[in-house]
Amino acid sequence: MTTSPRLVPVTPDNFDAVVGVKVRPDQEFAVSPVLKSLAEAYVHPEVAWPRAIVDGDRVVGFVMAFLDIDWRxxxxxxxxxxxxxxxxxxxEQGHGYGKFAVxxxxxxxxxxxxxxxxxxxxxxxHGPEGFYLGLGFRPTGEQSDGETVADLEL
Structure with a gap:
């Protein structure tokens, strides 16, 4: 049976699997753990949009968007x-889940x-720059807390 990935809310039923998502050790410098993200979503519910990335019955990743924040x-x-x-x-890396989530x-x-x-x-x-550039993001020339800022026109 072929399945397609989908985004689903984080619930009590999938919470343990979602917080169990771990990137490769050489990528840990580039992204906070899921548990920290969920805590941030809890304290910023007006802008946070956290979702589990699921394929079939497996949690394969986590994505969180920020919605309508004042950047300045x-x-x-x-x-x-x-x-x-x-x-x-x-x-689960290398199977298109990151591209799907973006x-x-x-x-x-x-x-x-x-x-x-x-x-x-x-x-x-081992950061994600090549991944994001490959999806069409373009650096804006800005820095935010030492990070590169890039936009994708929709």
Missing amino acids: QDGGTDIRSGLWRLNIDAG HAVAEEIRRRGGTRLTVTWHPGE
Whole structure:
């Protein structure tokens, strides 16, 4: 039976599997653990959109979007939505789940009227820069907490 990946809410039934998602050790510098992401979603429910990435009955990853935040901290306004976290389990990488999750978040942002998807990443040898550039993200020239900021026009 062939299945297609899908995004589902994090629930009591899948919580343990979702927090069990672990990236490869050489990628841990680039993304926070799922448990931290869920804690951030709990304290920022107005902007966080956490989802389990599921294929069949298996949780293969986790994605969390931020929706309609004011990006600027200087009193101006720059409303953005984008990827806050993307964690694909080490044993599930290379099967297209990350690409699927980015496209699903892009569709959710489009559905809400957004026209761009923002992402940040830590530079580094095993970081996600090549992945995001390959999906069409373009660096904006900005830095956020030492991370590269990039946008994808939707």
